[in-house]
Each structure stands twice: as structure tokens, then as C-alpha cells.
Amino acid sequence: MPVAMNPPVEPAIRIEVSQINRAPIEASGLADGALLDLEHDRFAHADGPISWSFRLELVGPDILVSGSVSAPLSLLCSRCARFFSTSVRISSFFRTYGWDEHPEVLDLSEDVREDVLLEIPGYPVCRPDCKGLCPQCGGNRNEVDCGCVPPELSGDASPWSALDQLKWGDAPQGAAPDK
Ligand SMILES: [Zn+2]
Ligand SMILES: [Zn+2]
Numbered sequence: 001m002p003v004a005m006n007p008p009v010e011p012a013i014r015i016e017v018s019q020i021n022r023a024p025i026e027a028s029g030l031a032d033g034a035l036l037d038l039e040h041d042r043f044a045h046a047d048g049p050i051s052w053s054f055r056l057e058l059v060g061p062d063i064l065v066s067g068s069v070s071a072p073l074s075l076l077c078s079r080c081a082r083f084f085s086t087s088v089r090i091s092s093f094f095r096t097y098g099w100d101e102h103p104e105v106l107d108l109s110e111d112v113r114e115d116v117l118l119e120i121p122g123y124p125v126c127r128p129d130c131k132g133l134c135p136q137c138g139g140n141r142n143e144v145d146c147g148c149v150p151p152e153l154s155g156d157a158s159p160w161s162a163l164d165q166l167k168w169g170d171a172p173q174g175a176a177p178d179k
Contacts, residue, residue: 013108024057048072078123079132
């Protein structure tokens with residue numbers, strides 16, 4: 001087996017803090033995307049391990065944590081309704097924790113999850129020029145040129161104009177019994 005170049009993927013983002021004293025420590029690693037708890041989300045899914053890198057510093061009774069996170073995600077395009085792969089990056093994660101509450105190990109999973117979810121765009125698009133779905137036939141306009149003409153451009157300004165063509169009095173008599 002080849003030697004693994006990447007750190008192992010851990011189920012949570014946990015950092016040993018008992019080793020911090022005067023000097024700040026740097027820590028980094030990979031955490032399972034499952035900690036984002038998106039399995040049942042309709043619009044976003046984890047798409048691989050989250051990579052994180054933090055600096056921990058003791059200031060008085062507090063541990064100051066700063067750093068960055070990158071989470072690969074699969075998001076539903078708000079225009080064409082397909083999932084696409086992207087990464088949410090947090091370049092300035094910052095939190096303060098009381099050292100007396102976390103004397104041994106600091107678990108950052110929940111706070112990282114919170115920041116990643118806040119960073120997911122409200123209306124993600126798979127690419128800036130995504131043409132989306134045709135409102136008439138539902139075709140993906142990135143893939144097919146369905147040729148549908150929007151109603152406001154087809155010359156019939158009103159959706160009721162088709163009804164004007166019907167002569168209501170005529171319609172049922174064609175099927176009248178011949179007796
Ligand atoms: Zn799209
Ligand atoms: Zn169409």
C-alpha cells in the first residue's frame with residue numbers, strides 16, 4: 001500500500017489544548033463532511049472531507065482560535081435545479097473559549113458547521129452564465145435549445161387571447177345526434 005500523504009479524516013474537529021501554555025500552537029487536519037449534518041438537506045450535501053487549519057493562543061483565561069476552513073459541497077443550482085460541486089471557504093474563523101471549560105480538548109465541530117452553513121449562498125448557481133430551465137417546457141437551456149418563445153414576445157400579449165379565437169356557440173353542435 002502506498003504511504004498516505006494526507007492526514008487521516010477524523011469524525012470531528014478536536015484539538016488538544018493541554019499543550020498550549022505561553023506559545024500559541026498551530027493545528028490542521030481533515031474532518032468528515034458528515035459533521036455538517038446535511039444528509040437530509042434538499043439543497044446542499046457534503047462532498048468530501050473538510051480541511052481546517054487553526055492557530056490557538058492563550059490570552060488570560062481564554063483560548064483564542066483563529067484560522068481557515070474549506071468544505072467541499074454539492075449544491076443545488078437555483079436556476080437549473082442540478083447539483084454541482086463547489087467549496088465553501090471560511091478564511092477568518094474566529095472564536096474565544098474559556099480554558100477552564102475546555103482544559104483538555106477543544107471540539108470545534110459545531111462552530112465550524114455553523115460558519116460553513118452561514119457561508120452557503122442563498123441562490124447558488126452552477127456557473128455565472130447558467131441559463132436555467134425553460135419556464136414553458138422545463139428543458140435545461142444549458143443543454144437544449146428548445147426554441148420556446150416566451151409569451152410576452154410571441155405577439156399574443158394576453159394569455160386569454162387564445163380564447164378569443166373560439167366561437168363558443170359552435171363547439172358542441174358538431175357532435176349532435178343525427179336523429
Ligand atoms: Zn445551473
Ligand atoms: Zn422550452
